[in-house]
Amino acid sequence: MKLNRRTLLKGAAASAASIAMPQVVMGADNIKVGSIIDTSGIFDLYGKPMDKAVTLAIEEINESGGLLGRQLEKIDYDTQSDMALYTQYAKKLTRSDKVDVVHGGILSASREAIRPTLRKSKTLYFYNVQYEGGVCDRNIFCTGITPAQQAEVLVPETMERWGKKIYTLAADYNYGHITAKWIQHYAKENGGEVVQTDFFPLDVADFGATIAKIQDAAPDMIMSALVGGAHLSFYRQWAAAGMNKKIPMASTTMGVGNEHVVLTREEGDGIMMVYSYSKELDTPENKAFLSKWDARFGNSDDLHELAVATYQGMHLWAEGVRKADSIDREKVIEALESGVSFDAPTGKISLDAKTHHAVTSVHLIEVGDQKMNVVKSFGERQPVDTQGVCDLEANPDDNQQYEISI
Amino acid sequence: MFARDVLPALIIGVPAMFVLPMLFDAYTLTVLTAYALLALSLGFIWGFAGILCFGQAAFFGLGAYSFAIAALNMGSAWGPFFIAILVPAVFAAVFGALLFYGRLSDVYLAVVTLVMTLILFKFMNSSAGEIYKLGDARLGGYNGIPGFETLTIPWDPGEYLYDESLFYFAFGLLVLVYILLRVLLKMPFGRALVGIRENEQRAELMGYDIRLMKTIAFSIGAAIAGLAGCLFANWAEIVTPALFSLGQSAEIIIWVIVGGAGTLLGPVVGAAILGYTKFLLGQQSLIDNTFVLGVILILAVLLLPQGIFPSLVRLWHWLLARLPSAAPLRRRSGRSRRDKDV
């Protein structure tokens, strides 16, 4: 998309006055923001709104005068849901485009693919996606929520409502395995137990046997960390067996891919989850954000948690640059560590200096009428999972993703 | 042999190695070279030994994973480089023996190789747990394995092979493998292999052990695919189960059939052209990438069943109008006998 982007930007710059777009001036003086996201291929459902979020944030910042008196320039590549392309584009961004910061990556695999490249080339990296936690690297800031932030609230809240016996279903990859551990941890801490945990490869679409197994175990509730299109079948088959009337369900993943809209009311109603964002949040920041999004992109049907996190990641970075009064990587990191915050659509969000993870508000949500209705809000949750293993203040040279052991 | 087989490859190959990086990005060229090598591996076993393997991606993925796992454990990359070739070759020898000594052929061979790829794919995909660990390397499941050492210049361990130097290395290997295969096909083993492709029964009655020969050819093909996987791992710096996917297997077959089975150069050309087409298509969002690949495959089977390269050769010969018919280009493997009792 390189050619198109250049010509488009030039065209936009030329006609900026006439169509009242923020002025983009090409030149060496711009601050270059690299963005690598899958906007095509099987993850485009996640990537497309994230790309919009980057665009919206950059336009907002430019409209308000840019950073340090300079305009932001977006340099983006579509990784086409292909992990191999991530390393390549990361190299391109650092070597030939020489960007000042990179925002991007969706899957953990994509983050781990580009993290070494960006660290080696001393390019600041923002990963703005809900993920399994544990990354400890001074060059990266992770602004999405992590399992503990969800499970710490979700497990006790739902256990109090439904009972103490939990049956966990999780996607069979890194995220699912780690999230399952946290569910077990918080269940135990609150006097409950996880009777069984089952993992499902991402392409499994038949859950008949599992539904029989669950009934045999007779839990009080289901915890689902299922991911993707094939796993959507579970909710459907669960409801088809009439189980949704018998055993209630909570999830750490449902809704990110707008599953609650694809499922019918009967299938989805009553499922509970915890997220940092819901479109139904009744705050002035969220209302303002939604109206900006609508004005820019027509509608917010595709908006989800990850896009909002991306938008907030961009703004947190901008706050850091303002505070540092410089674009120098070291100074920006120090500024970000010294405590910056942003009044975000999700509520106030800030960064934890020890782990470079977000301290964020989370909300208990119940699906009703294909909407994510907010039941209760919880302010400023610490990334306690990563805090347990990572201390960048003590070990600034640490560079790995810890597997959290509980 | 030197003048007919080695020399032309060198005359075209060596200049190409230096001209290509001036025209295209080195990083695109590197992956195309790895693909070309992969296509060459299938082109060899399908086009010359008549083994239609629907799971060549399995060896590609095995090579890449072996490299990544060995590199994580050994900390350097040259040992793993050879392991990446050896592991698929040994695996294919064992698996091939199982099949060929059971006299599986045609569609059943295709199914079994496809199933084997699926097994590896499913296994790798569900290896996220802590127990799936080989030495220091976690298999990582769906997320794959990132962060392994990559190849360095042998006499200077601090200097990584990447970008242009990786391309030169990969392209050099491609030319080398091509020449070795050409030579192999001129040797008694290679000629006997073609004989088996043409008529298994006759070859067997002449005293060749076709089961052994097919197994060896299968193993050689797997070694080459493993080498391609190793280069791919060095290029991408991450390996994921997608390397074993059905889509990957499909692509290899498309390269070979579009380029032309029954030749060695055809698959190379097919992989390069289609790989680059896919790369270009990936940069636009108007037409779906998969759609175009599918249509190309249908058209290739219907209109150019012998592939682009042999068709061009035939056109060339026809234009010259001197040689009556070129080398035996007809692919036996493309035809199956119709069973009477069906």
Place this chain on the structure above:
Amino acid sequence: MDYAAVVGVEIFYAVAVLVLISAGLAVIFGMMRVINLAHGEFLTLGGYAAIVSHQAGVNIYLAMLVVAPLVVAVFGVLVERLIIRWLYGRLINTMLATWGLSLAMMGAMTMIFGNTTTGIATPIAGFTFGRYQLSGYNLFVILMAIVVAVGLYLALKTTRAGLIARGAMQNAEMTSAFGYSPSRVYLITFAAGSALAGLAGGVMAPLVGLNPASGANYIAKAFITVIAGGASVVSGALASAGLFGVISQTFTLLTTPAVGEIALLVVAIILLRLLPTGITGRFFKGRV
């Protein structure tokens, strides 16, 4: 005891799904020696036909059982005329061409429906059995599989059309000497196989989240079932679907779904190694 019954239903259900998704492929392979690797996408197309028509207001049973098979049958006629008929007798070439068709359909459906998951709710409520809850729809799927298997058997064995079809497959020249055009017989057979694929896609639609790449979930299983079953259409598909369904579901129940799927594949390899022409190539030769 109740649990045993529930497990029994689940195993029957797994077998039924395999029978349904491989019936169309089995007809086309068994009768015409053509392997349609776009079969998975035929199913997906049937699924979309059912979902789209249901969303447009068609009764759900009509959408699943009539619209889906019809749409896919019509599509199958086009495919047969444009692609398959040029390749009869060349098994490998038809496999490659239909593999291309599979990719093209996947791409085309992505362009039309977008890369998102969609679906419809199941029309049958679950019911209570002892202290267990069973999916009524699973029983419906089992019923449909029985209907398809019995229907197919009777159609091939007892009707004139079935006789002609079997005749044309065995000796095309003889059939045409009797005044039946083999080309038409092939066309109708392919259309019938496509319709079965469409029916399966329609019936499966309420159970899954459908997206353009869903076909990949079906094709490998259907393909393996049919090849392992061998040349006899009904008995082959039933025998191998029974074997694979029981094995994969048992392993899934005892361990995890991943192990269940891998067990199915390993058994397939062993089976083909031991019986290279499939189950019916060895045991039920010449049956339907």
